[in-house]
Amino acid sequence: MSGYAQGRRLAEGSEAMAEAALLAGCRFFAGYPMTPFTELLEQFARRLPEVGGTCINAESEIEAVGMAWGAAATGARAATGSTGQGLALMQESLSELTRAELPLVLFNMARGQGDYFQATRGGGHGDYRHIVLAPMDGREAVELTQGAFDLAERWRNPVLVYGDYLLAHTAEAVDLVPLDLPALPPREWAVDGSLGGSGRARNVNPLGMRKGQKGIDPERFWKRLQAKHDAIQAAEARHVAEQTRDADLLVVAFGSLARFARHAVRRLRAEGRRVGFFRPVTLWPFPAEALARCCRDDARVAVLEQNAGQMIDDVRLAVAGRVPVVSIGGISSDEAAFGIGPIYDPEEVHSRVASVLEPSP
Amino acid sequence: MSRPVIRSDRPPRAPARKTGTFLPALQLGADHDLCPGCGEPLALRSLLEAIDDLGAAERTIGVVGIGCYTALTPLIDLDLIQALHGRAPSVATGAKRMLPDALLFTLQGDGDMLNEGLQEVIHTAARGEAITCVLLNNGVFGETGGHMTAATVLGQRTKNTLAGRDAAQHGYPIRIADMLAGLEGSAYVARASVHDAAGVARTKRMLRKAFETQLARKGFSFVEILTMCPTGWFVPTADGPGYLDEVLQPVYPMGELKASE
Numbered sequence: 001m002s003g004y005a006q007g008r009r010l011a012e013g014s015e016a017m018a019e020a021a022l023l024a025g026c027r028f029f030a031g032y033p034m035t036p037f038t039e040l041l042e043q044f045a046r047r048l049p050e051v052g053g054t055c056i057n058a059e060s061e062i063e064a065v066g067m068a069w070g071a072a073a074t075g076a077r078a079a080t081g082s083t084g085q086g087l088a089l090m091q092e093s094l095s096e097l098t099r100a101e102l103p104l105v106l107f108n109m110a111r112g113q114g115d116y117f118q119a120t121r122g123g124g125h126g127d128y129r130h131i132v133l134a135p136m137d138g139r140e141a142v143e144l145t146q147g148a149f150d151l152a153e154r155w156r157n158p159v160l161v162y163g164d165y166l167l168a169h170t171a172e173a174v175d176l177v178p179l180d181l182p183a184l185p186p187r188e189w190a191v192d193g194s195l196g197g198s199g200r201a202r203n204v205n206p207l208g209m210r211k212g213q214k215g216i217d218p219e220r221f222w223k224r225l226q227a228k229h230d231a232i233q234a235a236e237a238r239h240v241a242e243q244t245r246d247a248d249l250l251v252v253a254f255g256s257l258a259r260f261a262r263h264a265v266r267r268l269r270a271e272g273r274r275v276g277f278f279r280p281v282t283l284w285p286f287p288a289e290a291l292a293r294c295c296r297d298d299a300r301v302a303v304l305e306q307n308a309g310q311m312i313d314d315v316r317l318a319v320a321g322r323v324p325v326v327s328i329g330g331i332s333s334d335e336a337a338f339g340i341g342p343i344y345d346p347e348e349v350h351s352r353v354a355s356v357l358e359p360s361p
Numbered sequence: 362m363s364r365p366v367i368r369s370d371r372p373p374r375a376p377a378r379k380t381g382t383f384l385p386a387l388q389l390g391a392d393h394d395l396c397p398g399c400g401e402p403l404a405l406r407s408l409l410e411a412i413d414d415l416g417a418a419e420r421t422i423g424v425v426g427i428g429c430y431t432a433l434t435p436l437i438d439l440d441l442i443q444a445l446h447g448r449a450p451s452v453a454t455g456a457k458r459m460l461p462d463a464l465l466f467t468l469q470g471d472g473d474m475l476n477e478g479l480q481e482v483i484h485t486a487a488r489g490e491a492i493t494c495v496l497l498n499n500g501v502f503g504e505t506g507g508h509m510t511a512a513t514v515l516g517q518r519t520k521n522t523l524a525g526r527d528a529a530q531h532g533y534p535i536r537i538a539d540m541l542a543g544l545e546g547s548a549y550v551a552r553a554s555v556h557d558a559a560g561v562a563r564t565k566r567m568l569r570k571a572f573e574t575q576l577a578r579k580g581f582s583f584v585e586i587l588t589m590c591p592t593g594w595f596v597p598t599a600d601g602p603g604y605l606d607e608v609l610q611p612v613y614p615m616g617e618l619k620a621s622e
Contacts, residue, residue, distance in 0.1 A: 027459070028455065028458065030455065056454070059480065060480065063451040063481055064451075066444070066448040066450075067451045067454050067455035068455055069444070070424065070452035070453055070454060073452070074455075074459040078459075093448060100443065191440035193419065193420045193421050193422045193460065193464065194419050195439075196387065196418035197387055197418040197438055198438070199389065201438050201439050201440050203434060203440075203441040203442075204441070204443065205434070205441070205443030206443060207443065211438070212389050212390065212435055213435055214394070214432075215432075
């Protein structure tokens with residue numbers, strides 16, 4: 001199929017996200033195969049040439065992020081990705097190109113939720129932040145993938161889309177509709193080679209270097225970046241909350257596992273239990289103020305995440321000791337370690353939530 | 362007839378006057394912090410002149426690694442992307458794929474290219490990317506103060522091989538140009554030097570041929586330029602060119618290793 005896929009169709013998450021990226025104007029992708037990211041690479045390799053773009057089968061993740069860096073520096077909408085393991089290899093470049101203020105989109109088709117720290121804290125050096133979007137299902141992945149390219153360019157900052165095995169490989173009905181987004185300023189920062197000899201040539205660099213000026217001014221440069229990240233934090237936190245007003249217990253979950261949490265909460269509500277649901281859509285900035293508002297003084301918070309306890313740190317920071325926070329998640333893995341553990345089971349999640357509810361009156 | 366005596370210890374009657382400019386095209390100034398006797402400013406000048414001679418300044422993008430030469434980038438009047446240590450060939454690949462009509466070059470030192478980024482330059486050459494990679498090879502990590510790289514020649518003293526590089530302990534230097542010339546994706550591979558005037562002239566000719574190879578879309582091109590690092594070599598500044606000629610050149614002989622017709 002050439003051109004753009006549009007309208008409603010049945011698609012696996014990998015396909016839906018790649019098509020959404022094309023709709024958002026993505027013209028460059030570089031990647032290295034790794035389960036469960038591989039199918040996303042396959043989609044880009046097949047589809048990008050059909051819309052005049054380029055997909056490079058990079059020889060390593062380190063080279064993939066380098067290639068995406070160069071493509072993004074020309075102003076092209078570019079992306080790369082991997083699983084958390086591959087993204088670990090990319091971290092040095094990711095922190096540098098954040099300082100170079102390049103609008104790169106990253107996909108972590110993670111093996112479960114153990115990469116929360118990597119995604120939200122970053123494994124690279126220095127002070128930097130990535131906007132992190134965590135779709136719950138294919139439909140939202142289409143919207144957030146498009147939004148990622150817009151946010152990346154608007155803030156000139158990398159945006160990471162956090163997916164997983166379930167999202168990548170589950171076929172769902174999705175609506176491939178281009179988002180109607182406000183226009184962005186021209187990409188005057190991008191290099192195209194045209195300013196050579198003009199005295200005004202550009203230098204896309206992570207050091208705050210300027211042409212004609214010797215040396216660097218790191219403190220001023222880094223403080224400016226910090227101010228930008230503060231502005232992102234104030235403006236971009238997003239969440240979904242359900243039935244929190246009278247909730248004695250608030251269940252917090254993100255990504256695919258949040259679907260199971262929401263299902264359990266709805267079921268318990270139907271059983272007459274006063275339980276609410278809170279899902280951060282952005283993992284960074286974490287919707288801390290919204291979570292604090294959704295949480296009554298006499299409520300408790302239960303965090304469902306498939307790891308040893310990572311997002312729970314952000315939840316605790318959000319409620320700042322005001323209410324008890326307990327974990328109902330934990331490590332849960334399939335035999336291949338690809339990220340689908342026994343926790344991905346409606347009954348299992350229901351019983352975990354029920355186990356921390358006060359006994360029914 | 363007796364020669365006039367110049368009293369050099371007396372201050373001049375008038376301040377020195379600037380009577381001409383030695384600035385090449387595409388260089389925004391001459392004020393830099395590199396050491397006296399360093400070969401990198403000469404190599405940069407050759408590169409800028411080659412681009413200017415081709416009339417390619419308004420379609421050129423340079424991707425620069427991390428080394429002493431990084432401090433020269435504010436002087437380069439070309440669109441640049443600053444890359445990390447070792448990463449320049451991949452960054453240039455991404456930019457070139459998006460802008461196929463641009464002239465893309467990378468600038469890396471031997472520590473950058475041969476230690477941290479060896480696989481990147483090899484893969485880039487093997488893919489036949491139409492970019493030109495330029496290696497400034499002085500056999501040491503100059504910016505850190507003169508430490509052994511994968512290109513340090515046997516016997517060469519560095520801060521972490523004070524008795525000289527010893528094959529039994531440190532292994533042998535990598536001749537990257539020879540390796541790249543053996544790959545099908547490379548179209549032009551040459552080794553140059555800036556230790557004397559003839560070498561500088563040859564460096565510029567080789568760079569020009571490399572760029573012409575790229576613009577003719579013949580494949581990957583590569584120019585290794587031997588440069589002096591008297592600070593990192595433990596030799597007096599004035600002896601730098603001689604040391605390059607006598608110690609480095611036997612290991613890294615000048616010449617074109619591969620050129621397409």
